[in-house]
Amino acid sequence: MIVPDEADPRRGNGAWRWAWAPAVASLMCGALLVACTRESRTIGPEQPQTPPNGANDPRIANFEGNAYQIAQGGRYFTWYGCGTCHTEGAPGRRDLALEMTRRSRSFDTVYALIAGHRGVPVDYAARIPIEQLWQISAYVRSLPGIKPELRRRQTLDQTGEPQASNWSGPVR
Amino acid sequence: MIRSRFALACLFALASCSGIQTPLAPAGEQAASQYSLFVLMLWVCGFVYVLVLGFLALAVSRVMRGAAADPVLDAPDRGLHRSLWVWAGIILIGLSVLAGGSFLVDRSLAAAQAREALEVRVTAHQWWWRIAYRDPATGGWVETANELHLPAGRTARIALGSADVIHSFWVPNVAGKMDVIPGRANAIDVTPHRLGWFRGQCAEFCGTQHAKMAFDVKVDTPAEFAAWLAAQARPAAALADTVAARGMQVVTQGQCAACHVVRGTAAAGRAGPDLTHVGTRRSIAAGLLPMNRGNLQGWIAQPQALKPGTMMPTVTLEPADADAAAHYLETLK
Numbered sequence: 001m002i003v004p005d006e007a008d009p010r011r012g013n014g015a016w017r018w019a020w021a022p023a024v025a026s027l028m029c030g031a032l033l034v035a036c037t038r039e040s041r042t043i044g045p046e047q048p049q050t051p052p053n054g055a056n057d058p059r060i061a062n063f064e065g066n067a068y069q070i071a072q073g074g075r076y077f078t079w080y081g082c083g084t085c086h087t088e089g090a091p092g093r094r095d096l097a098l099e100m101t102r103r104s105r106s107f108d109t110v111y112a113l114i115a116g117h118r119g120v121p122v123d124y125a126a127r128i129p130i131e132q133l134w135q136i137s138a139y140v141r142s143l144p145g146i147k148p149e150l151r152r153r154q155t156l157d158q159t160g161e162p163q164a165s166n167w168s169g170p171v172r
Numbered sequence: 173m174i175r176s177r178f179a180l181a182c183l184f185a186l187a188s189c190s191g192i193q194t195p196l197a198p199a200g201e202q203a204a205s206q207y208s209l210f211v212l213m214l215w216v217c218g219f220v221y222v223l224v225l226g227f228l229a230l231a232v233s234r235v236m237r238g239a240a241a242d243p244v245l246d247a248p249d250r251g252l253h254r255s256l257w258v259w260a261g262i263i264l265i266g267l268s269v270l271a272g273g274s275f276l277v278d279r280s281l282a283a284a285q286a287r288e289a290l291e292v293r294v295t296a297h298q299w300w301w302r303i304a305y306r307d308p309a310t311g312g313w314v315e316t317a318n319e320l321h322l323p324a325g326r327t328a329r330i331a332l333g334s335a336d337v338i339h340s341f342w343v344p345n346v347a348g349k350m351d352v353i354p355g356r357a358n359a360i361d362v363t364p365h366r367l368g369w370f371r372g373q374c375a376e377f378c379g380t381q382h383a384k385m386a387f388d389v390k391v392d393t394p395a396e397f398a399a400w401l402a403a404q405a406r407p408a409a410a411l412a413d414t415v416a417a418r419g420m421q422v423v424t425q426g427q428c429a430a431c432h433v434v435r436g437t438a439a440a441g442r443a444g445p446d447l448t449h450v451g452t453r454r455s456i457a458a459g460l461l462p463m464n465r466g467n468l469q470g471w472i473a474q475p476q477a478l479k480p481g482t483m484m485p486t487v488t489l490e491p492a493d494a495d496a497a498a499h500y501l502e503t504l505k
Contacts, residue, residue: 041482043380049488079443080430091472127430131476160335160354162442170295170333171354 038067046130051115056105062139064107073139074154076132080124081164083155088148096142097151111137191346192371199366199391200346201327202281209277216266223262249294281348283363290328294320296339296352298378298483299385300445300458307405308398314405315433317445318387319381319453320372323397327363340376343389349375364391371459384457407436408448412503419500422493423447427485429473433502444484451504457484468498 034122041062063069077083086096093099105113115125115133126137143151160171173240191197198204251484268302295302299344303320320343322328332341332352341360350360374385392400411417420437423429428447429439450456453463460479461467472494475484489497 043476045474045477045486047476047486049486127427127488129427131485160333162335163440165440167442170335172333172355 001040022125031049038065041066041068048134049130051130052108052111052137055108056140057108059134060107064141066138069128069138070142070152071139072132073135074136075158075161076128076136078155078158078161078163080128080136081103081166082136084163090150096140097146097148101144105141107137107141110140114140173485174320190367193373195344197345199364199368199370201363201365202347202361203345205277205280206348207397209273212273213270213364218505220262220266224473225414253267260454261478265342285327285329285363290323290326292320292322292328292330293333294330294341294352295333295335296341296378296385297335297376298337299374299381299479301372301387302335302445303387305401305404307401309405315405315446316453317447318455318458320387320389321397321400322364322389322391323364323394324364324367324391327361328396330360332358332360337378338376339374339378341372342375343370344374345370345390346391351376363434367393369454373459381479384458384460384479386455388454388459390454404449409433409451409503409505411500415496416500416503418493419496419498422489423500426489427487428497447501447504451502457482463502465495465502468501469494472497 052060075087086094088097089095112131114136115128117124125133160169161167195203195207195210198207234454256371291306293302293304295304301318302315303317304315306312307314311431330341330347332350334352334354337354340349341347342349345360346364347360347362350358368391370389372387374382374387376382378385411420420434423432424434424439425439429441431441431444432439432447433441435446439447451463455461456463456467456472457475457479461471466503471478471484472487472489475482476486476488
């Protein structure tokens with residue numbers, strides 16, 4: 001005897017069993033997009049042209065906690081040779097991760113400290129463009145939240161990049 | 173109407189047969205051998221394609237002629253059986269010819285060249301090319317950027333390296349393509365034989381400005397090349413006038429010096445392209461704009477507008493200083 005589809009008892013069970021599939025699929029797709037905002041940024045000419053005017057400058061939100069700006073800051077930290085003195089475990093206040101953990105400083109304070117840094121060999125505010133100072137400040141502020149092994153890996157990833165007036169050649 | 177559209181489409185297809193960035197107009201030994209492989213593949217595949225379509229047309233016409241008959245099971249056909257063996261033989265021969273040709277070209281590309289003499293190092297950065305030549309006079313390295321000069325009739329061994337991510341070195345007219353991978357020492361031999369300007373391009377997606385990571389390639393006569401290299405090895409040119417003097421002050425004592433070198437001055441940064449002879453180059457910002465004073469000034473003032481995401485930051489300068497800096501750079505011949 002031919003049983004019509006509607007009368008098949010297994011069909012009802014199957015439909016119930018797969019009812020959750022679209023929901024799970026859309027949830028998984030949603031989960032994939034979650035991290036996208038971590039790197040969202042505006043590229044183009046609208047980059048900061050002036051230092052932050054206080055701890056509540058609305059532009060800070062574009063840099064603080066933004067994975068792209070922090071990574072670029074880390075890159076320029078290497079390019080300008082900051083890492084030569086500010087190494088992991090350096091004595092005193094030179095160990096920036098430790099220093100930033102000890103004393104909480106606002107974004108504009110960190111920016112002012114870097115821009116006003118009178119280290120060897122140059123006056124940083126005169127040498128480092130404003131947009132990059134913003135990124136370096138975001139990087140320095142983020143240091144306590146980055147695990148030492150991740151910081152070390154970033155240093156290793158950048159071995160092919162120039163450091164101040166030294167460049168040892170491409171990644172080998 | 174349809175015919176003219178078809179002709180237009182054919183013309184578009186032919187547009188890449190000449191020009192400064194095409195594998196179809198080879199100007200070097202390696203490019204020529206790859207082009208010959210391409211021609212071989214075209215003939216073999218074209219022959220098989222025509223054969224397949226011919227048989228298809230034959231089958232369709234046979235069905236149409238004896239149409240409307242009910243499908244029947246054919247009796248065993250000895251002729252068909254034999255022709256299938258012939259068909260398999262054609263495929264086997266075609267594939268063997270292609271594999272053999274590919275093997276021979278690959279072997280010739282990898283073979284050591286008798287005339288290998290010129291050593292060039294090319295390092296890919298996001299998003300520009302650092303190019304260094306061994307100076308025959310001193311044995312040291314002479315650095316430039318985004319413009320590769322090669323002597324005709326001489327093999328250059330180009331050692332490829334990356335400072336950051338994966339790129340790909342591609343100058344289709346002169347050489348083939350070679351990936352540039354961090355941590356891997358790749359090299360490519362190039363023997364150009366036709367003089368002229370060509371265009372190279374990064375051929376592996378490497379970030380936001382991958383499309384604007386090009387470089388100019390100039391094939392010179394050996395004498396022209398020697399003169400060019402000797403000029404590149406010299407420190408920066410003397411100042412042309414007072415505006416250039418102001419420009420030099422801005423460039424070598426300001427923010428530009430943090431990333432750029434101008435040999436013979438205080439500017440000694442290594443992160444960006446060497447500017448010692450930037451005025452001799454054909455374009456700026458990795459093939460983005462032609463070299464001239466106006467473009468230099470625009471690039472200094474708003475690099476993020478011209479190449480969004482570039483590592484070149486906006487340098488805030490007074491208009492007179494920006495003009496002086498552009499003039500100074502333009503005079504660095």
